[in-house]
Amino acid sequence: MKHTEDPEEQRELMEVKEESEELREVKEESEELREVKEESEELREVKEESEELREVKEESEELREVKEEREELREVKEEREELREVKEEHHVKPGEKPLCRSKTKNKCLKKRRAKKSFTCTQCGNSYRTKQNLERHMIVHTGEKPHTCDQCGKSFTCKQNLERHMIVHTGEKPYTCDQCGKSFTQKVNLENHMRAHTGEKPHTCDQCGKSLTRLKTLKEHMMIHTGEKPHTCGQCGKSFTHKLSLENHMRVHTGEKPHTCDQCGKSFTQLKTLKEHMMIHTGEKPHTCDQCGKSFTHKVSIENHMRVHTGEKPHTCDQCGKSFTQLKTLKEHRMIHTGEKPHTCGQCGKSFTHKGSLEIHMRVHTGEKLFKCDQCRKSFSSKQYLEIHMRIHTGEKPYECSHCDKRFSQSSNLKMHEKIHSGQTLLKVS
Structure with a gap:
């Protein structure tokens, strides 16, 4: 005799099956959310590294300019020395006709041009080697012959491409011996070390405020000049910092990339998410020294102090x-x-x-x-x-x-x- 399953048991089995399916879907969604979070974090790191590379480029450009200025000063010194030697050689003796100053100068210039035989036809700069002239010509042509095979980005010199490749390899060879944090560039480690030493070598000549980075000083100077170079194409609002514009654009796009892993609420800025997380942790780091009341946000304690x-x-x-x-x-x-x-x-x-x-x-x-x-x-x-x-x-x-x-x-x-x-x-x- 064939055994017939109880309808109640069948219904329960079906419910269990449905619950298992729902649980699987929830698990998949959680996994997807985790992957999205990881990708967002990776993107943020790439962005930071790109910013670091930009800073390095700026500092390298400044260093190059300093080197060129030193080279020019050295050449000026050499010219003066040669002119002095020529003057001594052609020192006017009694009864001799003095050598024309322009002739002396021309002789020195010819001598120098013999040393620098490669001259740029665009700006007139001269170089000792053909290779240096070719490297210089890229400034005028805009040519970027060195291309990254990972993302297609191009660079004017091979050295910059090699620096860029670290973004893709994830290599961070420069490590802080104080806290263990690693960096792609040596200059970024040097900037980071100031967080430990407290060194602030860049000072504002307007208000005397000192800052750890030259880039930060440049951004700070915009407070005094009132300059806001980053403008929103949607509403025309302008910002001092590029990052501030990027955060503002989310008002128009509705993008909220920072999600709370406790309640799922999303935010436009990472700072706002961190403040929100204190609701779950119960953390209130800002305490009133008058009455001992604590607050989650700094602005809340500032408002509270007005009570006193x-x-x-x-x-x-x-x-x-x-x-x-x-x-x-x-x-x-x-x-x-x-x-x-x-x-x-x-x-x-x-x-x-x-x-x-x-x-x-x-x-x-x-x-x-x-x-x-x-x-x-x-x-x-x-x-x-x-x-x-x-x-x-x-x-x-x-x-x-x-x-x-x-x-x-x-x-x-x-x-x-x-x-x-x-x-x-x-x-x-």
């Missing part, structure tokens, strides 16, 4: 009221403009603040998150709970300026003060 200093730098140009935060001023201005950008999708009621809309939505959902630990009564907002708690504590923070009578709520104080002002309180029948 009483500073209110943001002033309303309509009524003169001042605020500690720019955000609070912007929200306050809506009182004057009448703007209420946050609208309830259930009843159409509008609010100035997003938080007010969120509290209002609890009227529709019936949600009451804030519970009294004395009587277990629940409230839709923290503010309502705080007002309620005064019943238990007996606190009456609002005092009448006329008769010293106290109230638990500001609305009750306002109603009471109408008695003193002579205003009639209308009864609703």
Whole structure:
């Protein structure tokens, strides 16, 4: 007799199979996400290395210019020495006709040209060897004969190509003996070592600020000049740094390459992701030295310090009221403009603040998150709970300026003060 499987067992087996399939899909998605993260990290490293190579190129160009200047100075010295020798050779003796100065100079120039027989037809520079002249001509022709077989990028000289190849091989032969970090170029290691030594050899002649890198100094100088060479092609906004423009472009593209591995939330900047990660770790590195309160972000502690200093730098140009935060001023201005950008999708009621809309939505959902630990009564907002708690504590923070009578709520104080002002309180029948 053929055994018939129980339908219930079949259904359970099917569910188990479906769950296994779902688990496999989740696993595949996690693996894909991990691969994407790795690729993003590799791309970032390549980008950093490209930036390092660019810096090396700039420093090499500066070094080349210094070498050329030294060579020119050396040649000038040689010319002066030759002229001096010629003068001594043709020293005017009594009764002799003096040698013309122009003839002396021409003789020296001919002598020098004999040493430098290869001259550029474009700019007139002369070189001792044909090879040096050929290398120089690339400046005028724009020729880049040395091409990378990995990515197709071309270079003017073989040495630059060899430096570039390290990007593809991943080779980092220069290692810091302090922290173990490795670099592709010797000059990058030298710059890095300043992080340990504290050396800052590049000083701003405008404000005296010192920096570790020449590149950073150049970027810093733009603060004084007001130069913003990197402009967005979408909205025309300009930036001092290329990286700032790249981050800004994500506003237009919607790209958010930095993803939290805890909750999956994505961000446009790595810095923002790092700050977000503190929510999961509970890290609050910025502590107030006045009251000991800690904060996740530096800007939060800066705003908090104004509680102690009483500073209110943001002033309303309509009524003169001042605020500690720019955000609070912007929200306050809506009182004057009448703007209420946050609208309830259930009843159409509008609010100035997003938080007010969120509290209002609890009227529709019936949600009451804030519970009294004395009587277990629940409230839709923290503010309502705080007002309620005064019943238990007996606190009456609002005092009448006329008769010293106290109230638990500001609305009750306002109603009471109408008695003193002579205003009639209308009864609703």
